[in-house]
Amino acid sequence: MSENSEDNNAYWDANVRLIKISLIVWAIVSFGFGIIFRPLLAGIPVGGTDLGFWFAQQGSIIVFLILIFFYAWRMNNLDQEHGVDEE
Amino acid sequence: MDQFTLNLLFVGASFALYIGIAVWARAGSTSEFYAAGRGVHPVTNGMATAADWMSAASFISMAGLIAFTGYDNSSFLMGWTGGYVLLALLLAPYLRKFGKFTVSEFIGDRFYSPTARLVAVICLLTASITYVIGQMQGVGIAFGRFLEIDTTWGLLIGSCVVFAYAVFGGMKGVTYTQVAQYCVLITAYTIPAVFISLQLTGNPIPALGLFGEHTASGEPLLAKLDQIVRDLGFAEYTAAHGSTINMVLFTLSLMIGTAGLPHVIMRFFTVPKVSDARWSAGWTLVFIALLYLTAPAVGAMARLNISELMWPNGTDGAAVSVEQIDNDPEYAWMATWQKTGLLGWEDKNGDGKIQYYNDANAELQDRAAANGWEGNELTNFNRDILVLANPEIASLPGWVIGLVAAGGLAAALSTAAGLLLAISSAVSHDLLKGQLTPNMSEKSELMAARISMAAAIVVAVLLGLNPPGFAAQTVALAFGLAAASIFPALMMGIFSTRINNTGAVAGMLSGLVVTLLYIFLHKGWFFIPDTNMFTDADPLLGPIKSTSFGAIGAAVNFAVAYFVSGMTKEAPQEIKDLVQSVRIPRGAGTAVEGH
Numbered sequence: 001m002s003e004n005s006e007d008n009n010a011y012w013d014a015n016v017r018l019i020k021i022s023l024i025v026w027a028i029v030s031f032g033f034g035i036i037f038r039p040l041l042a043g044i045p046v047g048g049t050d051l052g053f054w055f056a057q058q059g060s061i062i063v064f065l066i067l068i069f070f071y072a073w074r075m076n077n078l079d080q081e082h083g084v085d086e087e
Numbered sequence: 088m089d090q091f092t093l094n095l096l097f098v099g100a101s102f103a104l105y106i107g108i109a110v111w112a113r114a115g116s117t118s119e120f121y122a123a124g125r126g127v128h129p130v131t132n133g134m135a136t137a138a139d140w141m142s143a144a145s146f147i148s149m150a151g152l153i154a155f156t157g158y159d160n161s162s163f164l165m166g167w168t169g170g171y172v173l174l175a176l177l178l179a180p181y182l183r184k185f186g187k188f189t190v191s192e193f194i195g196d197r198f199y200s201p202t203a204r205l206v207a208v209i210c211l212l213t214a215s216i217t218y219v220i221g222q223m224q225g226v227g228i229a230f231g232r233f234l235e236i237d238t239t240w241g242l243l244i245g246s247c248v249v250f251a252y253a254v255f256g257g258m259k260g261v262t263y264t265q266v267a268q269y270c271v272l273i274t275a276y277t278i279p280a281v282f283i284s285l286q287l288t289g290n291p292i293p294a295l296g297l298f299g300e301h302t303a304s305g306e307p308l309l310a311k312l313d314q315i316v317r318d319l320g321f322a323e324y325t326a327a328h329g330s331t332i333n334m335v336l337f338t339l340s341l342m343i344g345t346a347g348l349p350h351v352i353m354r355f356f357t358v359p360k361v362s363d364a365r366w367s368a369g370w371t372l373v374f375i376a377l378l379y380l381t382a383p384a385v386g387a388m389a390r391l392n393i394s395e396l397m398w399p400n401g402t403d404g405a406a407v408s409v410e411q412i413d414n415d416p417e418y419a420w421m422a423t424w425q426k427t428g429l430l431g432w433e434d435k436n437g438d439g440k441i442q443y444y445n446d447a448n449a450e451l452q453d454r455a456a457a458n459g460w461e462g463n464e465l466t467n468f469n470r471d472i473l474v475l476a477n478p479e480i481a482s483l484p485g486w487v488i489g490l491v492a493a494g495g496l497a498a499a500l501s502t503a504a505g506l507l508l509a510i511s512s513a514v515s516h517d518l519l520k521g522q523l524t525p526n527m528s529e530k531s532e533l534m535a536a537r538i539s540m541a542a543a544i545v546v547a548v549l550l551g552l553n554p555p556g557f558a559a560q561t562v563a564l565a566f567g568l569a570a571a572s573i574f575p576a577l578m579m580g581i582f583s584t585r586i587n588n589t590g591a592v593a594g595m596l597s598g599l600v601v602t603l604l605y606i607f608l609h610k611g612w613f614f615i616p617d618t619n620m621f622t623d624a625d626p627l628l629g630p631i632k633s634t635s636f637g638a639i640g641a642a643v644n645f646a647v648a649y650f651v652s653g654m655t656k657e658a659p660q661e662i663k664d665l666v667q668s669v670r671i672p673r674g675a676g677t678a679v680e681g682h
Contacts, residue, residue, distance in 0.1 A: 023176065035331060047308070056161035061168045062376070085362070086672050
C-alpha cells in the first residue's frame, strides 16, 4: 500500500471534500430551512402552511435520501478512479 | 366475526410467519448468530435494518407525539432520518472495511486498549437498555390493546413473547424475519393512512394529502386544523412554540444517536462489500422514509378526526354527549381503549356532554365560565395510543384494525429482538469472551448470550412499568446516550489519527457521564419516579431539555478526547496504518471473529 500512498491521500482528500459538501446540504435543509430560517421562508405558502414546515416534515427526508445515493454513486466511482475499489 | 377474533387472526397469522422463518433459518454457529453469514443483499439488508430500526417509537408513538404538538415535534422526523446521512458518510463503509462483528471490537482495536473496549461495552449497554425500556412500553400498549387488558399485563405477556422470539435465532433468523416484519408493518401503517387521506382530502397519498385540501370545508387541511385547535384553546398546529435552540439540539441528538446505535451499526458489518455498505444505508432510508413521510399526515389527520368527533356539531356547537359515546358505534373505540387505562373521560359538570378543550387557556376559561364547563372532560389521552386507535377513530373496516395491531407488534418485536441481540453480543462476545474468559467455548458463549438477553428483559420490564416518558421520548433518551458516547469515538477513530487510547476513553466516559447525569437530574435517578431535581418544563440549563442533551454530551466527548490526546503519548505507527487501511475499500475481506 505504501507505494501508492500519495494516490491514497488524494483519494481520501476527495472523499473528505465530498463529505463536507454533503453535510453542508444536510444541515441547510434540516437545521436551516426546517428550523432556524423557517421565519424567512414564511412568505412561501405550501398547502395551508409555509415552506419551512414542508421542509421540516417532508423535504429534508427527501433530500437526505438523494444525498446518500449521490454519495454512494460518487464514491464508488472515486474508488475506481483511484484504483482502490474492491476487486 | 367480532373485532377481537379478527385481531387475534391477524396477529396470530403474522406470528406464525415470523416463527416459521426463524425456525427455518436457525443460527448454528456463533458467526451465524451475530452476523448472518455474508450473503445478505443490500436491498434485503436495507429492509431488515429498516424493520430493526423502526420500532414501537416510530410506529406506535411518533405520530401521536406529532399530532398533539404539531410542528415542534418535527425533530423526530428529521432526527431519525438525518442520522442515516451521518451513518452512510461517516461510519458504515469504514466499519465494514474493518471487518469485525461488533462496535466495541472496533473501538478496542483502534484505540489499542482493552479498557476502551470495556468502556464502549458499558456505553452500548447503557444506551441499549434505555432503548429496550421504550420498546417494552410499546409492547405493553400493543398487547394491552390487542388482548383488551391493562397495559401492565400487556407488558408482562409481551416480554415473554419477545424473549422466546429473540432466543430462537441469531442475526440470520432475525434478518429474514425482519424482512417479513417490515412488509407487515409498512402495510399496516400505510393502508389506514391512505384510507383516511382519501376520506379527508380525496388524495390517496397521505404525504400529499397533508398539504392538500380538506374536502368537507374546502380549505387547506392544515389551515382547517390550525383553526380547530385554536378554537379549542390549543397551540396552533403548524406554528413554532418551543425554543429554537432546544429544537436544533434535540434534532441533532437524534441524528447523532442514530449513527451511534449498536444494533443499527451492526447491520453494516453483514453486507458483502464496502460499496454495498454505502448502498445499504441508502436502501435502509428508502424503506424508513416510506413510513416517515406518512407519519406527519397520520398525526395531523388523526388530530383533526379526534377534534371533530369530540365536537360533532362544530367547535361552536354542542360537544359530544355521553350517551352517544356509549351507544354510537363510531365511538366504540373509546370504550375499548378505556380498558387499557390509557384513555379516559369524565362528565365533570354533569351536563351529559364531554367537552374537550384546553382548560389552561384564558380565552377558553371565559367560554367555559359562560357555559358552565368545569374543566377539560377528555381527561386522559395517552399519545402512544393514537396510531393503534387511528383506524377505529376513522371508522375503517375491521380487517384494517387487525392489520394495524399486527403491524404495531411487528415493529416493537423486531426492534426489541435486534436490541437484545446487541446486548447479548456485547456481554458474551465483548465482555466475557473478549475480556474475562477468553477460552470460552462456542457453546457456553451462546449460553451466556441467552442468559444476558433474559437479564436485559427483566431490567427493561421493571423500568418499563414506570417509564420516564411516552415511548418515543424514552427512546429519545437512549439516542442521547448513544450520541454522547459511541458516535464521537467511532468518528474520531476513522477521521483522526491523533486520538489515542487515553483520549478516547476519557472522551467516551465524560460524554456518557454528563449526559446520564443530566438525564437522571430531570427524569429521576435510574428513572425511579420522584427522584428528579429538575423537570423538562423548567430544565437546569436554559431551554435545553434532557432529551436534547445528547448533542452537548457529544461535543464534550469530542473536546475532551482532543484535549487529552494532545497531552498524552501519540498513537503508535501500526494504529496509524490501521486507520489508513480502514479508509481504503481495497482489500476488504469478510468479517472475521476477533480475539
